[in-house]
Structures are given as C-alpha cells and as structure tokens.
Amino acid sequence: MPAPPKFLDYVDANADKFIKRLAEAVAIPSVSGDASYRKHVHEMASYLESQLKTLGAEVRSVPLGKQVLDGQEIDLPPVLLAQLGNDPKKKTILCYGHFDVQPALIGDGWDTEPFKLVIDDKTGRLIGRGSSDDKGPVLGWLNILDAHKDLGLPLPVNLKFCFEGMEESGSEGLDELIHAEVGKGKFFEGVDAVCISDNYWLNTRTPCLTYGLRGISYYKVTISGPARDLHSGVFGRTVHEPMTDLIAIMSKLVTPCGKILVPGVEDLVAPLTSEEKARYDKLDYGIADVEHSAGAQIALSDDKAAVLMGRMRYPSLSLHGIEGAFSAAGAKTVIPAKVSGKFSIRLVPDQTPANVDPLVIAYIQSEFAKLNSKNKLSIENIHGGKPWLADPNHWNYVAAIKATEAVYKQTPDLTREGGSIPVTLTFAESLGVNVLLLPMGRGDDGAHSTNEKLDRSNFIEGTKLLGTYLYEVADIKA
Numbered sequence: 309m310p311a312p313p314k315f316l317d318y319v320d321a322n323a324d325k326f327i328k329r330l331a332e333a334v335a336i337p338s339v340s341g342d343a344s345y346r347k348h349v350h351e352m353a354s355y356l357e358s359q360l361k362t363l364g365a366e367v368r369s370v371p372l373g374k375q376v377l378d379g380q381e382i383d384l385p386p387v388l389l390a391q392l393g394n395d396p397k398k399k400t401i402l403c404y405g406h407f408d409v410q411p412a413l414i415g416d417g418w419d420t421e422p423f424k425l426v427i428d429d430k431t432g433r434l435i436g437r438g439s440s441d442d443k444g445p446v447l448g449w450l451n452i453l454d455a456h457k458d459l460g461l462p463l464p465v466n467l468k469f470c471f472e473g474m475e476e477s478g479s480e481g482l483d484e485l486i487h488a489e490v491g492k493g494k495f496f497e498g499v500d501a502v503c504i505s506d507n508y509w510l511n512t513r514t515p516c517l518t519y520g521l522r523g524i525s526y527y528k529v530t531i532s533g534p535a536r537d538l539h540s541g542v543f544g545r546t547v548h549e550p551m552t553d554l555i556a557i558m559s560k561l562v563t564p565c566g567k568i569l570v571p572g573v574e575d576l577v578a579p580l581t582s583e584e585k586a587r588y589d590k591l592d593y594g595i596a597d598v599e600h601s602a603g604a605q606i607a608l609s610d611d612k613a614a615v616l617m618g619r620m621r622y623p624s625l626s627l628h629g630i631e632g633a634f635s636a637a638g639a640k641t642v643i644p645a646k647v648s649g650k651f652s653i654r655l656v657p658d659q660t661p662a663n664v665d666p667l668v669i670a671y672i673q674s675e676f677a678k679l680n681s682k683n684k685l686s687i688e689n690i691h692g693g694k695p696w697l698a699d700p701n702h703w704n705y706v707a708a709i710k711a712t713e714a715v716y717k718q719t720p721d722l723t724r725e726g727g728s729i730p731v732t733l734t735f736a737e738s739l740g741v742n743v744l745l746l747p748m749g750r751g752d753d754g755a756h757s758t759n760e761k762l763d764r765s766n767f768i769e770g771t772k773l774l775g776t777y778l779y780e781v782a783d784i785k786a
C-alpha cells in the first residue's frame with residue numbers, strides 16, 4: 309500500500325514546524341560523555357517524553373541507575389519506551405534512536421554556535437550538533453506521528469519506540485534493560501522487525517539501506533610516574549617521563565596506512581570472497597566522495613573498493629587523544645605527571661571485544677616492558693560492542709527498498725557502515741527479528757565533526773521515507 313498522498317503533502321506543508329522542533333531539540337546540549345552536561349541529557353529525555361505524549365504515545369521513562377564518570381557518581385539518562393497501537397492484525401515495528409550527542413564547542417572550529425540550529429537558506433543546510441546524528445532522524449518518527457494525528461489517519465503498523473541517551477558513550481545500561489523487557493507481557497513482546505535511522509548515505513546523491521555495522525573496543529592507557537607535574541628544565545633527562553612512554557606505546561599501535569600492529573588482531577578478520585568484493589565494486593561511490601566528506605584529498609588509496617572495504621569490512625584503529633597532556637596555547641615547559649592515551653578499534657566479523665581485548669592488553673604490556681620505564685601503566689577498556697550483519701533479503705529490507713524507490717525515485721545502495729551502534733546486535737539476538745538501518749542523512753553531514761548538518765531536503769524527504777516504509781511494511785507478505 310503506498311503512503312497516502314495526504315501524508316506526503318502534510319509533510320511538505322509542515323516542513324517549517326518540523327524544523328522548529330529540530331531547532332528546539334538541537335538547543336538542548338545533550339552530550340552524554342561529559343558529566344557536566346548530564347542534566348541536559350535528562351532535559352532532552354523529558355522534552356522527547358512530552359512530545360511523544362502530546363502526539364498520542366504511551367510513554368515510560370525507565371531509569372537506568374547510576375554510573376561513575378569523571379570521578380563522579382551520576383544518574384544515567386532514562387530510556388524512553390513508547391508505544392502507539394496494539395492491533396493484532398497489524399505488524400509491529402520497533403524504532404530505535406538516540407537523543408544524546410557528541411561534544412561540541414565553538415572553539416573546536418565550528419563556524420556557528422553548535423547548539424543553535426542555523427538554517428542556511430542558500431545551501432539548504434540545517435546546521436547544529438545532533439542535526440544528523442541522531443536528533444533529525446528521531447524527530448522524523450515524531451513528524452510521522454504528528455501528521456497522522458492531525459490528519460486523523462490510522463497508523464499502518466503498531467509502533468514501539470526505544471530512545472536512549474547514552475549511545476555516544478557505550479549505551480551503558482541499555483542491554484540489561486532490553487533483556488529485562490523481552491518475554492510475555494513485556495515491552496518488546498510482539499515486535500516483528502526493527503528499524504534504526506542513525507547512519508548516513510555513502511555519498512550525497514544515492515540513498516542507501518545498511519545491513520552491517522562495525523563493532524568497537526575503546527581503550528584508555530594511563531601512564532603515571534611523578535607525584536606532580538614537573539619543570540622540564542629541572543627534571544628533563546633525569547626522570548622517566550609519562551608522556552614519552554605513552555607516545556612510544558601509541559606509536560606502535562597502527563601504521564600511517566592503517567595497518568593494525570597488535571599481533572593477531574588482523575588475523576581474526578573473516579576472509580574476503582570474490583562475490584563479496586564484487587558488491588563493493590558496484591556501489592555508487594568514488595574517491596571524490598570520501599575526499600569531499602573529509603574535506604581534503606587524503607584517501608588512503610585510489611582504489612574505490614579498497615577504500616570502501618577499509619570502512620566496511622576491515623578493522624581500523626584510531627588514536628583519539630591524550631588526557632592530561634598540555635594542550636593550551638603558549639609554551640608551558642611542563643612534564644605532565646599522568647597522561648591517558650585514548651584509542652579505539654572498529655571491529656569486524658569474526659572479531660569481538662572478547663577475542664580482541666586480551667591481544668591488545670598483552671601487546672601494550674609487552675611494549676611497555678621493553679621501555680624499561682619505572683613509571684606505572686594501567687589499561688582500561690571503556691566500552692565495547694560486537695559487529696553486526698543482517699540478511700538484506702528479508703521483507704524488512706524489501707519494504708525499505710520499495711519506500712526509497714517511491715520517495716527518491718532511486719534504487720538504494722546496500723551498504724555496510726563503518727560506525728557502531730552496539731544495540732543493533734542486542735535487538736537482533738534478543739528479539740530474534742530482522743534489523744534494518746534506514747539512514748536519513750548524507751555522507752557529508754559531518755557527524756561527530758564540526759559544522760554537523762542535515763540537509764533540509766533529507767529531513768523532509770527522510771520523514772516521508774520513514775513514513776512510506778511503514779506503509780510498505782504493512783503491505784508486504786511476511
């Protein structure tokens with residue numbers, strides 16, 4: 309059943325209202341990774357809860373307990389479990405999204421205030437932290453409820469929503485909640501399939517459906533020695549320096565061309581078949597796309613399939629930062645007393661945190677031992693999640709292909725994403741249903757980066773896409 313024209317017309321006619329709601333959401337700086345912002349993640353949960361209730365959903369805000377962050381014990385944000393419709397004749401679709409965001413400061417290099425949505429009429433861009441990842445897509449679902457409520461249209465399927473506020477920080481507490489809500493009479497009972505809109509097209513022109521995600525293992529390596537920061541003129545070449553040790557270790561993790569140096573880690577990767585290789589060759593993607601998204605001509609290879617496989621089917625190790633290092637302006641001559649290097653490995657089949665973590669820990673310990681340093685080393689695994697692959701021939705994907713063709717008049721690419729959404733695998737395994745990733749934004753949205761944006765057309769057509777997908781799901785023989 310195609311989406312009714314009056315739904316599609318409503319979305320066009322109410323675009324400004326939807327953008328205003330996105331501006332309200334972006335204005336709440338719901339950064340999950342910084343304890344000082346935690347109250348805003350709670351504020352964002354309350355904002356969404358009240359919007360969902362106004363739009364007719366039954367909502368439960370489920371507390372997840374406490375966590376220790378930056379040395380403080382603080383409340384985890386609640387998970388919102390919401391529901392609309394309970395008609396046994398209709399399919400039930402679970403939609404997941406997250407309302408927390410990555411940190412953003414104007415000083416990071418943003419051209420505008422990150423938590424004020426800027427509507428650039430010339431380019432059609434809606435610029436602000438979380439516009440694409442993931443507030444725009446979450447609000448896409450709300451726009452659909454809004455349209456159906458105002459038009460007095462019944463929804464084509466029963467809807468369940470699971471919105472969390474810790475996705476950017478390891479989804480702490482979510483797996484336990486999901487496991488507790490599976491079973492007879494529990495929230496997730498009756499879910500036929502899952503749809504997640506929380507990634508991006510490969511490029512700026514071709515919509516895609518995504519059937520795979522990399523997993524992640526995130527590490528913090530701390531080296532400490534002196535009782536306090538020291539004067540480098542007084543102590544340089546007289547003591548073991550934590551930063552020197554840390555840089556020595558971090559330089560042994562990955563080559564500038566991306567090869568992971570931790571012994572055994574690359575050996576765990578499932579072999580490439582010629583049939584799989586052919587899939588990458590076919591995708592609508594070029595070196596110009598990666599360079600456009602990165603904003604510079606810095607692709608690791610000129611071979612399109614090699615670049616795509618680097619993102620989709622091989623692991624990567626990225627160095628993220630050093631906590632405790634001198635980073636301000638000026639030329640402070642300090643020897644920092646304690647520094648923590650942060651890096652993560654994006655995992656692919658057959659890697660898991662359980663088989664990769666011991667290799668990483670043993671390697672760092674052995675590299676540290678070679679330094680003959682009297683400093684102290686500690687290694688923490690901050691969070692982890694396994695990679696995920698789905699069956700793209702499932703009816704859930706067939707419905708999404710039809711919806712994409714109806715809205716964009718294009719057949720979508722079938723992609724695997726390099727990022728991680730650990731809950732995807734939890735849903736697939738604990739509910740035993742197919743999970744689909746149906747992205748709203750484009751490959752150049754700059755998620756996690758400065759000047760993150762969502763194109764106005766992607767927000768509006770993306771809302772139509774998610775709505776049309778629900779109609780196609782209702783229609784399809786399961």
Ligand SMILES: C[C@H](N)C(=O)N[C@@H](Cc1c[nH]cn1)C(=O)O
Pocket residue numbers: 441442475476477478506507524526726727728729755
């Ligand atoms: C793909 C998704 N929108 C996303 O950005 N996920 C994050 C999840 C994460 C894991 N550790 C910290 N954040 C990502 O892939 O980085």
Ligand SMILES: [Zn+2]
Pocket residue numbers: 410441476755756
């Ligand atoms: Zn993200």
Ligand SMILES: [Zn+2]
Pocket residue numbers: 406441442475506507
């Ligand atoms: Zn996201």
